[in-house]
Amino acid sequence: MNKKFEKGKMVPVPSHSIIPERDIDKSPILECRHLGIDFGGLRAVNDFNLTIGRTEIAGLIGPNGAGKTTIFNLLTKVYQPTRGTILLDGLDTSGKTTAQINRMGIARTFQNIRLFNNLSVEDNVKVGLHNQEHYSALTGVLRLPWYWSREKAAHDRAMELLSIFGMEHLADHAAGSLPYGAQRRLEIVRALATNPSLLLLDEPAAGMNPSETAELMENIVKIRDTFQIAVMLIEHDMKLVMNICEGICVLNFGQVIAKGTAEEIQSNPAVIEAYLGKQKEA
Numbered sequence: 001m002n003k004k005f006e007k008g009k010m011v012p013v014p015s016h017s018i019i020p021e022r023d024i025d026k027s028p029i030l031e032c033r034h035l036g037i038d039f040g041g042l043r044a045v046n047d048f049n050l051t052i053g054r055t056e057i058a059g060l061i062g063p064n065g066a067g068k069t070t071i072f073n074l075l076t077k078v079y080q081p082t083r084g085t086i087l088l089d090g091l092d093t094s095g096k097t098t099a100q101i102n103r104m105g106i107a108r109t110f111q112n113i114r115l116f117n118n119l120s121v122e123d124n125v126k127v128g129l130h131n132q133e134h135y136s137a138l139t140g141v142l143r144l145p146w147y148w149s150r151e152k153a154a155h156d157r158a159m160e161l162l163s164i165f166g167m168e169h170l171a172d173h174a175a176g177s178l179p180y181g182a183q184r185r186l187e188i189v190r191a192l193a194t195n196p197s198l199l200l201l202d203e204p205a206a207g208m209n210p211s212e213t214a215e216l217m218e219n220i221v222k223i224r225d226t227f228q229i230a231v232m233l234i235e236h237d238m239k240l241v242m243n244i245c246e247g248i249c250v251l252n253f254g255q256v257i258a259k260g261t262a263e264e265i266q267s268n269p270a271v272i273e274a275y276l277g278k279q280k281e282a
Ligand SMILES: Nc1ncnc2c1ncn2[C@@H]1O[C@H](COP(=O)(O)OP(=O)(O)OP(=O)(O)O)[C@@H](O)[C@H]1O
Pocket: 039, 042, 044, 062, 063, 064, 065, 066, 067, 068, 069, 070, 071
């Protein structure tokens, strides 16, 4: 039987639940084929192959410097690959820009929070929503009726998205004034506002306390279930990864050393030596 993470523990879910089986084989949302990038003489990522299902929560783990963030940068075209192909929903993303990739359906958060600190919480979300807006500059400058109806829709949508994390009451606050955990949640909301089919989260639990992390786990699953999207996350918090990721990929020195379920990964000797073993020593 499937299990899901709820109120701090794994619980069985009934068979009619929308929590999917791993759906990799049903036209994956993402496929990386022989992906690689060199920085001068350094092969930061090499022969990276990965397939992610449409509603899968996937984990990318590995020791510091293994190449995890570089893979996110490749997926979002911050870097163009030296080798290999990335297919998003079956479409080759070669030569696309970061903005084009976002419109194609990949949104991300960053290891170091990147909010507009002086803008309100609501306006930070609207920045993501405006990726979807199509009214002309003239409509905006002249404040034509169409503009106001779009602005009302944007406000309503921003509040709806903020409600995922129970943050509607913070809408008017400056983003920079929020506590750290709330800023991380706002980054996720802003990424969701761009309407992605694949959400990339770079260390979403970094700096969170255990109760915030437990709540985050529930919310990541809730986001996947509500929006029916795929989530790929980089995370050093093994409890989070092992509890909510259906598929886990382990990198070391830019190479995949293991792929599988939490159970398979935890008992893989190469992983224990390269990653979990090192954690135990620490
Ligand atoms: N723009 C760049 N120029 C040169 N080297 C880079 C660049 N970006 C990343 N690297 C190198 O590539 C390797 C992988 O770095 P990356 O940041 O992807 O690792 P990571 O697995 O995300 O690490 P961490 O868990 O510490 O965030 C490192 O050796 C890093 O120094």
